[in-house]
Every structure is written in structure tokens, then in C-alpha cells.
Amino acid sequence: MKPGRHNALIDVAGLRVGHHTAVGKGFLTGTTVILAPDDGMVAGVDVRGGGPATRETDLLGPTASVERVHAIVLSGGSAFGTSTGTGVADQLAARRVGLRVGPHPDAVVPLVPGASLFDLGRGGSYTARPDAGFGAAALANALADIDIDIDAGAGADTGTGVPTPGRPRSGVAQGNVGAGTGAVAAGLKAGIGTASVVLPGGVTVAALAAVNAAGSPLDPRSGGLLGEPWLLPGDARDLPVPDEAARARLRAITSPDVTGFDFGSASTTPGRPALHTTLVVVATDATLTKVQCIKMAAVAQNGMARALNPVHTMDDGDIVFGVATAHGPVPDPPAFRQITVEAANAVSRAIVRAMLAAASVDTPAGQWPSWTDVVRGAP
Amino acid sequence: MKPGRHNALIDVAGLRVGHHTAVGKGFLTGTTVILAPDDGMVAGVDVRGGGPATRETDLLGPTASVERVHAIVLSGGSAFGTSTGTGVADQLAARRVGLRVGPHPDAVVPLVPGASLFDLGRGGSYTARPDAGFGAAALANALADIDIDIDAGAGADTGTGVPTPGRPRSGVAQGNVGAGTGAVAAGLKAGIGTASVVLPGGVTVAALAAVNAAGSPLDPRSGGLLGEPWLLPGDARDLPVPDEAARARLRAITSPDVTGFDFGSASTTPGRPALHTTLVVVATDATLTKVQCIKMAAVAQNGMARALNPVHTMDDGDIVFGVATAHGPVPDPPAFRQITVEAANAVSRAIVRAMLAAASVDTPAGQWPSWTDVVRGAP
Numbered sequence: 001m002k003p004g005r006h007n008a009l010i011d012v013a014g015l016r017v018g019h020h021t022a023v024g025k026g027f028l029t030g031t032t033v034i035l036a037p038d039d040g041m042v043a044g045v046d047v048r049g050g051g052p053a054t055r056e057t058d059l060l061g062p063t064a065s066v067e068r069v070h071a072i073v074l075s076g077g078s079a080f081g082t083s084t085g086t087g088v089a090d091q092l093a094a095r096r097v098g099l100r101v102g103p104h105p106d107a108v109v110p111l112v113p114g115a116s117l118f119d120l121g122r123g124g125s126y127t128a129r130p131d132a133g134f135g136a137a138a139l140a141n142a143l144a145d146i147d148i149d150i151d152a153g154a155g156a157d158t159g160t161g162v163p164t165p166g167r168p169r170s171g172v173a174q175g176n177v178g179a180g181t182g183a184v185a186a187g188l189k190a191g192i193g194t195a196s197v198v199l200p201g202g203v204t205v206a207a208l209a210a211v212n213a214a215g216s217p218l219d220p221r222s223g224g225l226l227g228e229p230w231l232l233p234g235d236a237r238d239l240p241v242p243d244e245a246a247r248a249r250l251r252a253i254t255s256p257d258v259t260g261f262d263f264g265s266a267s268t269t270p271g272r273p274a275l276h277t278t279l280v281v282v283a284t285d286a287t288l289t290k291v292q293c294i295k296m297a298a299v300a301q302n303g304m305a306r307a308l309n310p311v312h313t314m315d316d317g318d319i320v321f322g323v324a325t326a327h328g329p330v331p332d333p334p335a336f337r338q339i340t341v342e343a344a345n346a347v348s349r350a351i352v353r354a355m356l357a358a359a360s361v362d363t364p365a366g367q368w369p370s371w372t373d374v375v376r377g378a379p
Numbered sequence: 380m381k382p383g384r385h386n387a388l389i390d391v392a393g394l395r396v397g398h399h400t401a402v403g404k405g406f407l408t409g410t411t412v413i414l415a416p417d418d419g420m421v422a423g424v425d426v427r428g429g430g431p432a433t434r435e436t437d438l439l440g441p442t443a444s445v446e447r448v449h450a451i452v453l454s455g456g457s458a459f460g461t462s463t464g465t466g467v468a469d470q471l472a473a474r475r476v477g478l479r480v481g482p483h484p485d486a487v488v489p490l491v492p493g494a495s496l497f498d499l500g501r502g503g504s505y506t507a508r509p510d511a512g513f514g515a516a517a518l519a520n521a522l523a524d525i526d527i528d529i530d531a532g533a534g535a536d537t538g539t540g541v542p543t544p545g546r547p548r549s550g551v552a553q554g555n556v557g558a559g560t561g562a563v564a565a566g567l568k569a570g571i572g573t574a575s576v577v578l579p580g581g582v583t584v585a586a587l588a589a590v591n592a593a594g595s596p597l598d599p600r601s602g603g604l605l606g607e608p609w610l611l612p613g614d615a616r617d618l619p620v621p622d623e624a625a626r627a628r629l630r631a632i633t634s635p636d637v638t639g640f641d642f643g644s645a646s647t648t649p650g651r652p653a654l655h656t657t658l659v660v661v662a663t664d665a666t667l668t669k670v671q672c673i674k675m676a677a678v679a680q681n682g683m684a685r686a687l688n689p690v691h692t693m694d695d696g697d698i699v700f701g702v703a704t705a706h707g708p709v710p711d712p713p714a715f716r717q718i719t720v721e722a723a724n725a726v727s728r729a730i731v732r733a734m735l736a737a738a739s740v741d742t743p744a745g746q747w748p749s750w751t752d753v754v755r756g757a758p
Contacts, residue, residue: 044447048677169566229598229605298427299691302684310720312678314712333693341689 002344003234004196007353008172009034009208011196012283015041016323017208018142019178019192020134026125028363029076030077031084031134031176032192032210034281034323035142038097040068042324043113044294048301049277050314055082058114060294060321066111066257067290069140070097072321073114074210074279081116081157087135088112088350115319117277119182124364130309138178172208175357179279185308185356187253189361189368190217193354195235195346203328205339206301207282207346211354213308214276214316216254217371225355225371227307227348236356240375249374277317278304280350282343286331288324297322299340303347304348320347331364380721382613383575385550386732388413388587390575391662393704394420396587397521398557398571400511405504407742408455410463410513411571411589413660413702414521417476419447419663421703422492423673427680429693434461435492439673439700440677444668445490449476450518451700452493453558453589453658456508458706460495466514467491494698496656497589498561503743517557551587554736558658562591562733564687566632568747569596571628572733574614574725582707584718585667586661587678590733592687593695595633602626604734604750606686606727612729615735619640619723619754628753656696657683658731662723665710667703676701678719682726699726 005009014037014363021030043058055073059066073088075081089110092098098108120126122178174180179186190213196206211217219226223242231239242250282300297320304311304318312318322343360369360378372378383390393416400409424439434452438445452467454460468489471477477487499505551573553559559570569592574584590596598605602621610618621629661679676699683690683697691697701722710718739748739757752756 050674209602215411219608225606229600295429295693299689302681302688305681305684306688309681310678310716310723311681313716314674315716337689337692337694342691344689 001199001232003232004198004204004206005360006171007196007234008194009196009206009281010172010205012206012285013326014284014327016142017172018138018140019173020137021177021181023181026123026128028123028182028361029119029128029130030178030181031073031075031107031130031138033088033135033138033142034208035139036070036327040070041068042067042288042290042293042326044290044297044322045113045319046294046297046301048312049236049316049318052317052319053079053082053116054114054319055085056111056379059111060113060290061293062294069111069113071110071112072281072323073112075114075116075134076119076179076182077116077132078118078120079116080129082114083132084130084135085112085114086354087132088139091136091139092110113321115279115317117179117210117279118275119212121335122182122363122365132358174353176359176361179210180354183210184368185211185213185214186218187368189358189370189373191354191358192275193350193352193357195349195353197232197342197346199338199342201285201335203238203286203339205284205346207280207343207350209347209350209354210279211351212276213278213311214313215308215310216253217308217351217355223250225352226309230306230345230348230377231352232349235353235358240372242375246375246377253374275315278308278311280320280347281303281323282320282347283323283330284339285325286339287326287328292321292336293324296340300343300347303344304351307348380576380578380611382611383577383583384584386575387551387573388575388585388660388662389551391585391664391704392581394655394662394705395521396551397517397519398552399516399520400556400560400701402560405502405507407502407561407740408498408507408509409557409560410452410454410509410517412467412514412521413451413587414518415449416651416704417589419449421446421667421669421672421705422448423669423676423696423701424492425673425676425680426698427691428697431696431698432458432461432495433698434464435490435495438490439492441673448490448492450489450491451660451702452491452514454493454495454509454513455498455561456495457497457499458495459508461493462511463509463514464491464493466511467518470515470518485496494658494696496558496589496658497654498591501561501742501744506731517582524548526654538701541549553651553732555738555740558589559733562589563747564590564592565595565597566747567753568737568749569732570737572729572731572736574728574732576611576721576725578717578721580642580714582663582718584663584721584725586659586722586729588635588726588729589658590730591655592657592690594687594689595694596687596730596734597629602629604731605688606731609724609727610731611728619751621754623756625756632748632753654694659699659726660702661699662702663718664704664707665718666705666707671700671715672703675719675722679722679726682723683730686727686730703729744748
């Protein structure tokens with residue numbers, strides 16, 4: 001099996017992804033929109049973290065009547081970030097995309113579930129946080145096929161971790177963009193990662209993760225990335241292997257004094273709350289029911305468990321959305337099993353790719369080096 | 380952190396474990412009882428597999444009124460195995476242990492949740508399966524501190540994989556015993572494994588697993604055991620490292636032709652159902668609420684995900700029970716997080732220990748070599 005053309009969520013035909021990224025002037029946050037085809041996508045969700053920040057997830061329950069949603073919004077900003085869904089819904093309604101509730105052209109209700117991660121204060125200000133405008137901007141970028149958009153009022157006062165703005169789409173931008181802009185894990189910079197796979201029968205399965213884990217992405221023995229066993233050829237070029245000196249540097253960064261958590265022994269150091277969340281969307285073009293989307297999301301949580309440790313604690317809001325464009329075949333039970341298994345693998349791969357794509361940042365609130373820089377001994 | 384005295388579930392003071400094992404004359408199955416102190420144990424459950432075989436699990440829900448149960452029964456026999464709970468409950472009632480429902484001495488209802496795994500036919504007969512007597516026998520062994528008990532009518536006609544009967548307790552027997560007697564994973568013999576850890580504050584956390592996975596316990600790159608990164612010193616002596624020849628032998632055994640599942644690519648081969656289930660109990664002496672026991676069980680599922688791949692599919696009944704004797708301290712939030720994290724780690728450790736303790740078997744239904752024998756090139 002091989003990744004799809006972009007090795008990204010957009011390999012599921014019909015899905016679009018847009019990021020809005022705010023860096024500088026106290027900001028280090030952003031928003032990512034996953035946009036469905038206009039007729040929506042079948043969607044389910046599996047919430048496993050003890051501190052979720054969500055919007056419109058109850059309608060994804062197995063007994064709720066809605067089958068299809070129109071976008072999913074992932075954001076920084078903790079509970080404040082749920083406001084980004086307002087911007088997405090308003091703009092979709094202006095385009096008359098949504099659940100039709102009457103004959104009038106404006107009689108639509110866009111259904112936009114979402115979830116947010118904790119990155120408050122990492123850019124230097126606790127009030128520099130996403131709002132409805134972030135959702136609208138990320139949606140506009142998804143519609144315009146613009147890959148990266150840096151907030152106009154920001155970006156000038158920092159020279160690190162800033163992606164090149166306005167680059168036209170050549171896939172889905174990873175690293176310090178969108179909902180991953182302020183994301184960190186175990187004292188290391190993390191961010192957005194994505195991966196896809198084309199199954200032998202032609203069905204595509206993909207994942208996008210905003211990695212902001214309460215846990216660590218590192219193998220405690222090697223200092224390598226926990227999700228490496230699940231990588232496909234082409235997922236990671238020039239993957240560095242930590243030597244003893246690199247392991248010592250990683251241990252210093254992930255130490256309990258820095259992170260409030262002893263990742264070596266997985267024990268806790270009381271007193272420092274670990275406020276984090278990893279947000280994931282897994283997607284397929286197969287024709288799944290809503291309940292199958294819920295199951296796909298549930299199995300995909302294991303991909304998070306294999307690439308991060310711990311996950312699903314009382315202190316994170318770890319969540320996986322499962323979506324299906326339903327343009328492809330109806331899977332029989334073995335094919336559905338394969339879809340769920342590959343969704344989990346895609347999550348592990350996306351998390352590794354997020355760590356590899358992340359760029360070191362230095363803000364008034366602190367420094368978060370990337371795993372790659374630490375392993376390579378970059379200054 | 381170090382394992383407890385026995386590195387087993389019984390390191391949680393007050394818990395007892397009894398196995399009943401049936402080998403030969405068509406049998407390759409058994410039953411394991413986890414016995415609470417007479418005043419019961421707080422219990423919760425997290426069911427993640429799509430094909431569970433369970434008994435009395437609804438009373439473990441967050442809104443069900445019962446807080447404490449008196450035993451948990453794990454068994455082979457698929458849905459038939461749920462009958463073993465009858466034997467446990469009847470014998471506990473005869474001892475007048477249970478929920479008191481009236482002043483008469485016999486007015487007790489023992490609460491015995493349980494779950495079963497699929498091992499039907501592996502000993503040669505689809506009708507040689509556990510019944511209520513298996514539960515009663517396993518309970519009697521838990522009460523009598525007898526470690527291993529081989530069914531009197533069986534055991535004579537097979538020379539492989541049979542533990543020594545009647546050995547007095549020196550911990551908790553692992554491998555081909557109790558509910559793990561007929562357990563296999565990826566074409567390899569699996570079975571019962573257990574592990575414990577004593578946290579810095581003195582709280583003990585432990586796990587017992589009956590490993591009968593739909594997935595594989597192997598790292599697809601090395602042929603080693605997936606859960607190895609989570610082992611503590613003392614968990615595994617003389618852990619062999621597969622060389623290229625051993626990897627070739629492992630690949631032959633775990634090939635899709637044999638197992639119906641391609642563990643290398645995690646893809647499926649249609650037509651061969653993978654009927655399996657991994658059953659787990661995690662336990663602590665800390666004073667947890669029922670809802671905390673549910674959360675501990677949920678986080679502990681990640682220990683299964685890290686030691687087996689895939690897990691939680693539509694074809695298995697993967698389940699974790701979480702129990703607390705509640706004789707120890709009430710944990711604050713960081714301490715509770717540590718308990719959940721260590722419960723997950725104990726599950727990974729117990730799964731590795733189950734694979735290491737398993738002994739190769741040869742029955743009229745087939746051969747299941749142990750990982751250790753395959754890696755070492757044993758005949």
C-alpha cells in the first residue's frame with residue numbers, strides 16, 4: 001500500500017483543507033477547516049479525553065438524526081476556539097451551503113462540528129486567541145485553494161517558525177499552521193500533520209492531526225518517534241536517528257521540571273497542569289454509515305495511542321472525528337475492518353509527520369524547539 | 380518505579396485470582412476468576428470491541444446504581460463462556476458473599492460481571508467448552524490459593540502446553556492457563572499475562588490480560604514484541620531478539636494464508652473471519668469512584684493498543700474492566716492521572732508477559748507455537 005498523491009487529507013476526493021495562522025503580536029495560534037463537498041459528508045466522533053472543548057458534537061451521536069455535516073473546524077484557543085465555528089457557519093450560509101430547512105434560498109443551517117486545543121498564552125498573550133474571523137479566514141483559504149495564510153497584523157515581530165505566506169496549494173501545509181500553530185508536545189514544537197493511503201481496492205483513507213499532546217511522541221528508550229513503526233515508504237525523508245547526545249538533549253527538554261510530566265517513567269509531577277489536546281480527523285471516500293464513521297473514529301484513537309503516550313487522560317480533550325464522503329464503494333465487513341485499521345495507522349503516520357514538519361519557535365512566552373532541530377543539534 | 384512483590388494482579392492487596400484449565404479430549408480452554416475482598420470492589424468497564432461476549436456489564440455503567448461487585452470472570456468459550464459466571468455466583472452465594480437484599484442469611488446477590496474470548500474448536504471439539512462448573516472450579520482455586528488446576532478428565536492425551544497441576548500459589552500462573560488456555564494471537568500461542576507496579580506514593584496498580592488478539596503482538600519491522608518499550612526491569616528475563624532467520628519464521632506463521640490477516644501491512648484478506656478477543660482487568664488499591672474505574676479502564680485500553688495491532692475492531696470483543704479495592708488513598712487529579720497511565724502501561728507489560736509465558740501447543744485442530752520457541756528456533 002502507498003500514500004495517495006498528496007499524502008494528505010485532500011486525497012479523499014471532494015475534501016478541502018484551509019488553514020488560518022496567526023503568529024506574532026502575542027499570537028501563536030490558528031484555525032483549520034476541513035470542508036466537505038457541498039452535499040456534506042457523513043460524520044461521527046469519538047471523544048476520549050477528559051477535558052474536551054467541542055461544538056456541535058452531540059449531533060454526531062448514533063441516535064441523533066443528522067447524517068451529514070458541512071465542515072469540521074479545528075482550532076487553538078481552548079474553549080474560546082469553539083467560536084471559530086460561527087465564522088465557518090456564517091460564511092457557508094452566505095454561500096447557501098447547509099442543511100435545507102425551507103424553500104427560501106437562505107433557509108439553510110450549515111452543520112459545523114468542531115473541537116479546540118489548548119495553546120493559550122504561548123505567543124505571549126492570553127487574549128490573543130482565535131475568534132469567528134479565524135474560522136471565516138480558514139474557510140476562505142479552503143475555498144480559494146490557498147495553502148497558508150498568515151494573519152496580516154502579525155508575523156512581523158518574530159523570525160522563527162513562520163511559514164511562507166500565500167503559497168498556492170501543493171497539498172496540505174503541515175507543521176506550524178492552522179490549529180497546529182501553537183501546538184506543542186512534551187516541550188517540543190508540534191503542529192499539523194497529515195497522511196493518506198490508497199487501499200488495494202482503490203478506497204482512500206486519510207488523517208489530519210493537530211498534535212498538542214499531554215503525552216510524549218517519543219520512544220522512551222531511543223528518543224525516536226513512537227509512531228515510526230507505522231510509517232509507509234515516502235512518509236518521512238531523512239528521518240534522523242537520535243544518538244546518545246541527542247537523547248540527552250531530548251531528556252533535558254522533556255524533563256518533569258520543564259513539562260510537569262516524567263515521560264521516561266510516565267509518572268506525574270504534581271502541581272503543573274498539563275493542558276493539551278490532540279485533534280484528529282480521519283476520512284475516507286468509502287460509503288460508510290454514520291455509525292461506521294463513529295467506529296472508524298474509535299479505532300483511529302489507537303493510532304493516537306501508538307504515537308503518543310499518554311493519551312485520553314483527564315487533562316486532555318483528545319478527540320477523533322470520522323468522516324466519509326460516501327462517493328466510493330460500500331465496504332463489506334473485511335473491507336470496513338481494513339478501513340478502520342488504516343485510519344488508525346494514518347493517525348500514527350500523521351502524528352509523526354506533524355512532529356517532523358514542526359519548526360522551532362521562540363516567543364515572549366518561551367522556546368519550543370522541534371524534535372528534528374534537537375536531534376540534529378541545531379542551535 | 381518497580382513491580383510489586385509478585386508482579387501480578389494479586390499485588391493489589393485483597394484480590395485473589397483462580398484459574399481452571401481444561402486441556403485434551405477436545406478441550407483447550409479455561410476460566411479465570413478475579414475475586415474481590417468480601418466487601419466487594421468498585422468496578423467499571425470499557426468495551427471497545429465490536430463483538431463483545433459479556434455478562435452483567437450494564438450494571439457497571441456510570442448511571443447504574445451498583446458501586447461494588449464481588450468477582451469478575453474471564454473465560455474461553457465465546458458467548459457460551461458467559462455461563463461460567465453462574466458457577467461463580469452460585470458458589471459465592473453459598474458462602475453468603477454478595478449484595479445483601481434482605482435480613483435472611485441467604486438473601487445475597489453476588490454481582491459477577493464477566494467477559495469471554497473466542498477459542499472454540501482449538502482443542503479439537505467445538506462442544507468442549509466452559510460451563511458453570513468451570514467458574515466454580517476457578518473460584519475454588521482462588522479461595523484455596525491453588526495456582527493451577529487441570530481438569531481431571533483432560534490433560535492425559537496431550538504432551539504440549541500443559542502446565543504442572545496442583546502447584547501451590549507462588550504468584551499468579553501465566554501462559555496456557557485459565558481463560559488463556561486456548562488463546563492465540565497472529566498464529567502464535569498466547570495466554571494469560573499479568574504485571575504490577577508500585578507508585579512512589581505506595582499505591583499499587585496491576586493488570587491481568589487474557590491475550591487472544593485479532594491483531595498481532597509483533598513489531599512489523601523487528602519481529603519483537605510491540606509492548607517491549609513499556610517493560611519495567613524484572614518484567615522479562617532473557618528476552619530474545621529475533622534475527623533475520625527468526626523474522627522469516629515469524630512472517631511465515633503470521634502470513635495471511637495462515638491467519639487471514641496481513642500483519643505486515645495491516646490489511647485484510649477477505650473470507651477468513653478473525654474471531655478473537657483480548658480480556659483485561661486493571662486494578663488498584665487506591666480509593667476510586669466507579670466513574671474513575673471506568674476512566675481507568677478506558678485509558679488502559681491504550682496499553683492494549685500499544686502492545687497489539689489492530690485492536691478494537693468489529694471482529695473482536697476487546698474489553699477492559701477497571702477495579703479498585705478502595706483500601707488505599709483517595710488520589711488527587713495528578714495522582715489519578717498517574718494511576719490511569721500506569722494501568723495502561725501495566726496492560727502493555729501484561730500482554731508481553733503473556734506472550735513470553737505461552738507454551739507451544741499441538742492439538743487435533745492445529746499447531747500454535749509460542750513466540751519464544753519460534754524466535755529461538757525450537758523444534
